[in-house]
Amino acid sequence: MKSNFRANLYAINDLRYENAPIPECMEDEVLVEVKCCGVCGSDLPRVYTKGTYHFPTVIGHEFAGKVAHDPKGELDGKKVAIFPLLPCFECESCKQGSYATCENYDYYGSRRDGGMSEYIAVKRWNILAMPDSLSYGEGAMCEPVSVGRHAVLKLDIKKGDKLLISGAGPIGIIAGQWAKSLGADKVYYFDIDQRKIDFAKSIGFEEYTEGDEISCVVEGTGHSEAIRRCLKAVKPAGRVVLMGNPAGEVNMAQDTYWYILRKELKLFGTWNSAYNDVQNDWKDSLTAMAEGKINVKPLITHRYDLSDCNAAFEMMKNRAEFYNKVMLVMNGGDENE
Ligand SMILES: [Zn+2]
Ligand SMILES: [Zn+2]
Known part of the structure; x- marks a missing residue:
């Protein structure tokens, strides 16, 4: 059986690289084989000072990959980026499509398991198909973009x-x-x-x-x-x-x-980003990267294999080297680079 290695935070200062079963996919989810997951500045306090909402939690909210299984058979094999916020769809903000200001949201990589994982089941609503010309690293940069x-x-x-x-x-x-x-x-x-x-x-x-x-x-x-x-x-x-x-x-x-x-x-x-039919920063970001208006490739200064996640975090915590974006790669990684 295939592995599902992941970076699982058990406590402050206790990030473990461990194997787990590949998650089951619900009807409204697709299974993503993650290729790249960026380390966000906010992940450092998660690991070293503040922790996550509950332990253990697989961290990582800036990720992209390839669809390994779509129960509906629509997205199989597609390159995808993932909007990490799961809104409640019930509060006043959500009714207006302002999901970033939702009063009761869930989040891949902080409130529920996220993208520093070889496989993750992601809600179909959160999936964005990437232009084929973009690398997985660029897809993972869609969040900061x-x-x-x-x-x-x-x-x-x-x-x-x-x-x-x-x-x-x-x-x-x-x-x-x-x-x-x-x-x-x-x-x-x-x-x-x-x-x-x-x-x-x-x-x-x-x-x-x-x-x-x-x-x-x-x-x-x-x-x-x-x-x-x-x-x-x-x-x-x-x-x-x-x-x-x-x-x-x-x-x-x-x-x-x-x-x-x-x-x-x-x-x-400003808080987070817009993800609705009127303003969708995510779709516009993917388009702008594909058109070359936004070029994130020089920003990815470091790549670590997921198995070296602790080394990546240590380097960042100690500012041992100059870095801009540190990317964790898995499943063959960013093959377009
Ligand atoms: Zn971030
Ligand atoms: Zn809401």
Whole structure:
């Protein structure tokens, strides 16, 4: 019988690479043979500090693969990306198709078993067929690409806009690519890690220096000091989208708050991504990657076999090497690379 190795989190600091039976597929599910699963920044606190909602949980919410079995026989052999959120379909948000703000959702890779697994049964509703030209690595990047798109769309980018992006990790870089594709003139970055700035520069972006003209901001860190710098940098009537998920308290000094008032700034929040018939960041992200508008290939700086999941997490925790996106590969991995 085939194996179903997976990265199962039993407790904080206890991520086990173990075998398990291949899951049964319900009528409304398809069985996916996972090829690539990205390690998200949010997976680090899951493994090392905060844990998951219950133990054990197979983590991983940025994954793509090949359909191994579709009970309806429609998707067999297809390359697919997976929207990891399972909405309740009953609350006010869900009735409006705003699934990201669902009051009672489930989630592959945090609240239920996710994608760091050779096989996973996924609800048909969450499956997106990928353009054939895309690699599985690109499919697994559809989550951060969609999150970046969702944030940038809040800014209503116009030709000539000059953006400041705080945080040059995967989603920050992707947000910059979206902004450029929407007509932004310049995209500047700041980050406490100079290696990340250097990386952004190596793929055509610029480093922010105080005094650069800024009309829009994507704040991607959730740190008080970064928020202050952003609000200071943006010009009057500028637009700011707050995207970074804070690790702790966020504080604002009086003069920081004054920037919002005195410059009449427009502040937006963004959370996750849209996945409905009116706005579907996921479908648009797959299309944009296939058309080359968004290029995530240079962002995948590391690939580890799933069996080396602990080494991947250790490297990231210790920042032993510069990385942008770390990908776990399995079942032959990203054969299109
Ligand atoms: Zn993520
Ligand atoms: Zn809901």
